[in-house]
Amino acid sequence: MxxxxxxxxxxxxxxxxxxxxxxxxxxxxxxxxxxxxxxxxxxxxxxxxxxxxxxxxxxxxxxxxxxxxxxxxxxxxxxxxxxxxxxxxxxxxxxxxxxxxxxxxxxxxxxxxxxxxxxxxxxxxxxxxxxxxxxxxxxxxxxxxxxxxxxxxxxxxxxxxxxxxxxxxxxxxxxxxATAQRVPDTPDRTPVAEPLDLGRARELFERAERPLIWAGGGALRAGAGAVIGELAEKLAAPVLTTFAARGLLPPEHPCLAPNSVHAPEVGALWDEADLVLGVGTDFDGLMTQNWLMPQPPTLVTVNVDAADAAKNYQPDLNLVGDARTVVTALLGELPPKEGLDKLTARLRRMSAAVRRRIREDEPQAADFLGTLEEVLPEDTILVSDMCIAGYWIGGFHRIPAPRKLAYPMGWGTLGFGFPAAIGSAAAGAGRAVCITGDGGFLYGCGDLATAAQENLPVTVVVVEDGGYGMLRYDQTHSGLPHRGVDLVGPDFVALGKSFGIRAERVKGFGRAFRRKLGAFIQADEPNLMVVEAAMRPPLNTSPRWYRKER
Structure with missing residues (x-):
């Protein structure tokens, strides 16, 4: 039957x-x-x-x-x-x-x-x-x-x-x-890369006296950090990471240059290089100060998209393929270069110089970055919004591992920070700490209800400077009056508490901030901290770029 x-x-x-x-x-x-x-x-x-x-x-x-x-x-x-x-x-x-x-x-x-x-x-x-x-x-x-x-x-x-x-x-x-039978799936056909000219690439590397590796978001998404680190040590080459590649190499890696390339001390590495290897990057305007960084004498790129690799700087050799796969192949028969110890010592001096610059330029930022480095566990996911504190993180915070920073650069969308932190917190990969300004937080503050209802492990740090601090700086920098940037805001502590979320306020990034942030990130539930502070923007924001049109 x-x-x-x-x-x-x-x-x-x-x-x-x-x-x-x-x-x-x-x-x-x-x-x-x-x-x-x-x-x-x-x-x-x-x-x-x-x-x-x-x-x-x-x-x-x-x-x-x-x-x-x-x-x-x-x-x-x-x-x-x-x-x-x-x-x-x-x-x-x-x-x-x-x-x-x-x-x-x-x-x-x-x-x-x-x-x-x-x-x-x-x-x-x-x-x-x-x-x-x-x-x-x-x-x-x-x-x-x-x-x-x-x-x-x-x-x-x-x-x-x-x-x-x-x-x-x-x-x-x-x-x-409606009901229906399932239609068979369309097979997934992954494009096959063309054969790589690895021999020519190795010849270029062997001739280079001052090689530099520039790693972008494609390298991080491909999981290429370990092989890029190994290649850098073989070449005795410093590694610069873009905003999207923060955390690609551990902070203690001997070849990792300090962030950000917008600091003159770090930008000098690009100017001195006789060969640049760009991995998983399109050399966008934000990283290159709108392409005021000069064309390298020799440029080798690794990218899954040949057009993407060549749209801003013309490569002498473009290796099309997955970043981890291609860099692994490059490592094959490449002889090691001398000078790794000398490079590491130089990068340490450079890092110290950048930290001194930050302390002299904006002491509050130095305190802020120091607290994050000291207090946050390594599994913390930092999510920054488009705000001055976020720019300091994107440019200069030492990110301990891949996928531990979410930064909207990117498209530069104000209001990204808090809702993206909700997604990061739901991932189960560590507590999400959102750094946002009072202006950007208001874009999505209603989702405090989501954080409370789902009991998400997220700490929101709202840096309150009375409006759009970056735009206020732009107007001041241009000699213009402040229009549209000084805003009336709510009592953010009362707002957080109205959703049943623990919320507290501190002034500045001193000891009280350090103590409360340490306590907040140990909690199991969502919480919110308001920091009354106004900071000068860092060198990686366009009004402060050191390279200028000639």
């Missing part, structure tokens, strides 16, 4: 949940809406934790923060029209920073759509996927219930594939409730 199955037929939402489970997703971030409720129902029957946030922008930022902390796929689940549109700033930051984020957004029912016409359906846009076209690697829209799983897998794999980045997946809401 034929076997009769009594299993409940799977809906489109169930197919999506199956696909996310197949991808190994453990945490997603979302905000419910009338169109996406079936997804919430389907995920309730899985082991995937769906953390409800208070704004769709937070969902995408949190997915980004999660991806940066783990190297895994970050998932944001939002509803149709304005819900999807609310994620765009965060998606732009994920794209600029190479974060693998999958944005799953519902769309209006397919049965109500009319080609070339906006009829006025609730949340309707003429082309929702097109909103994401400039900000994502690709945009997919499921063509039927049976296509949801396969399309989700294809989109997610593309987001994760180097160069990683965000991908949009749209699902007409009627497909979520």
């Amino acid at each position: 034929p076997v009769v199955s009594h299993a409940k037929p799977k809906s489109g939402a169930d197919r999506l949940a199956d696909a996310l489970g197949e991808l190994g997703v453990q945490v997603a971030f979302g905000l419910p809406g009338v169109h996406n409720l079936p997804i919430w129902e389907a995920l309730a029957d899985t082991g995937i934790q769906l953390i409800g946030v208070r704004h769709e922008q937070t969902a995408a930022y949190a997915a980004d923060g999660y991806a940066r902390a783990t190297g895994k796929l970050g998932v944001a689940i939002v509803t149709t029209g304005p819900g999807a549109a609310n994620t765009l700033a965060a998606v732009g930051e994920a794209q600029a920073s190479g974060s693998p984020v999958l944005v799953v957004a519902t769309d209006i029912p397919s049965t109500l759509r009319r080609p070339g016409m906006v009829r006025g359906v609730l949340h309707e846009t003429s082309d929702q996927a097109a909103l994401f076209a400039p900000l994502t690697k690709a945009q997919y829209t499921a063509g039927g219930t049976g296509e949801i799983a396969g399309t989700a897998l294809t989109a997610a794999r593309l987001a994760l594939r180097p160069q990683s980045g965000p991908v949009y997946l749209g699902i007409p809401t009627d497909f979520l409730s």
Whole structure:
């Protein structure tokens, strides 16, 4: 007799949940809406934790923060029209920073759509996927219930594939409730790199007298730190890391140059180099002071995208491929150079000179950075917003390991810090410490409710200087009056307590700050500290770049 199955037929939402489970997703971030409720129902029957946030922008930022902390796929689940549109700033930051984020957004029912016409359906846009076209690697829209799983897998794999980045997946809401058999997946075809000219690269390295390694975010995302460190020791070459590559090498590595290249002492390494090896980088304007750093005499690049490697400085040799794989191959028969001890001694003197410069330039910043280095456990994930304190961290804090700094440079999106910290805290990779200004924190302070409801291990440090401190400095620097930068703000301590979160206030970055931060990061629950302080911005902010147009 034929076997009769009594299993409940799977809906489109169930197919999506199956696909996310197949991808190994453990945490997603979302905000419910009338169109996406079936997804919430389907995920309730899985082991995937769906953390409800208070704004769709937070969902995408949190997915980004999660991806940066783990190297895994970050998932944001939002509803149709304005819900999807609310994620765009965060998606732009994920794209600029190479974060693998999958944005799953519902769309209006397919049965109500009319080609070339906006009829006025609730949340309707003429082309929702097109909103994401400039900000994502690709945009997919499921063509039927049976296509949801396969399309989700294809989109997610593309987001994760180097160069990683965000991908949009749209699902007409009627497909979520309908039942259908799963359509077979599209095979994932990873591009095959062309054969590498390793012999020529080794010849260039052997001839170089003053080699330099410049490592970017692609090197960190590829897990290339160990092999880059080994190559640097073989070449007796200093290693400069970009904002996206902070933590690639441990602070005690003998070849790691002090941050940041915007300090003249460190920038001299670039000027002196007769060969630069750029690994996983596009030499962007923020790192090169808008390309005022001169073209190196010889430039060798390692990048999965040849065009990306060559768009700002023309390489003499471009090795196309995964950073870890290519650098490992380069190590093969490369003879070691002399001078490692001499280089290490020079870098130590350089580091001391940079620290003296910071102490003389902005004593509060020296106190701030010193406290972070002394108090924070090594597994702490620092998440900085676009604020003066955040710029000091991005430029000059010693990051102990990969994926322990999330910094929006990047696209430079104000308001990134706190919602990204929610995602980092949910990753289970260490306590998240968010450094934000009073202006940027107000972008997403409502998600204190999320931190409290989920009891997330996050400490928020709000540096309160009465408004947009960086913009105030820009106006002062340009001899302009202050307009739009001096802001009325809430009592942040009372605000935190209103959400049931422990909150306290200190003045400046002295002993009280050090004592309270040490206590706050030992807590199991979320907390908030307000620091009354105004600092001068560091050398890595554009008004203070030392290289000038000639």
